[in-house]
Amino acid sequence: MSELHKFLFDGLPVRGAIVRLTDAWQEILKRRAANPATGAYPQPVTELLGEMSAAAVLMQANIKFNGALVLQVFGDGPVKLAVVEVQPDFGVRATATLQGNVGSEASLSQMVNQNNEGRCAITLDPLDRLPGQQAYQGVVPLFGDHKEKLEKLSEVLEHYMLQSEQLDTTLVLAANMDVAAGLLIQRLPLEGAGNLGKHWDSVARESALGQSEDYNRISILAKSLKAEELLGLDVDTVLHRLFWEEPLLRFAPLLGEEGPKFRCSCSRERVGRMIKGLGVEEAESILSERENIEVGCEFCGVLYHFDPVDAASLFTQLQASPPPGPAVH
């Protein structure tokens, strides 16, 4: 069963979380493999999308926000787009769009950053979004401070967290066909850090320095975790091996319905709205060539069929809705 564990280091300004996606991850891969239009992912894409899925769950677990967190990589290589969406209840879905052959040993840059033009975007899309309100989006390149191509998704996301959130973050990610897993360690923001500035007295400086040492030590321990340990060992064993000398305070694990699970938010209604968006002429043109408008969900593989009667009713509903009233000043 997929599981998410959050923890704190007692008295230290450091928090963490660890996730293991098992059944949820296997379901995502199974549905992709069953899609005759695409077939299964090549192994390097499985690993990338799995790492993205684990990271997106960790980031969703780390923010107080009622909405979907969407992690996307826009590639400039054979992987055109990889996207993971995590809802506030940890419902996860993920997909990747390929436009060329991915070699069995392809690196991150060979897949998504051949010309250093790949991008990684994180979008926070509030559930209770007001009309006209935009989702928040942050974008980072897939290269480091000296334009060197980054070969680990964890490094890309660590850059993002530092640049966008001013948060020191350590991530260890790994995925295979059975498990997508991740460990996140983060330095808690200093209280009133924004006010320190020039008035930073020696006591504050000393305590900040001490806090850095705590974070740095825990970060180095986290980084010593090998991919095969993260994938193959249970959470208790991983945390004990890494942090047995640290004052670890663990929260109750989130599993089952409370934890990460595969869930696709597509629906016939949403697809109907998309067809409406195409317009009457486009819909009629599709139906002049075939019996049904058929739309497949890239995330879960479900096929939605709209025959001419279904399609016509979409547009009559549209016309039946009251026209927008005149603007009131």
Ligand SMILES: [Zn+2]
């Ligand atoms: Zn779906």
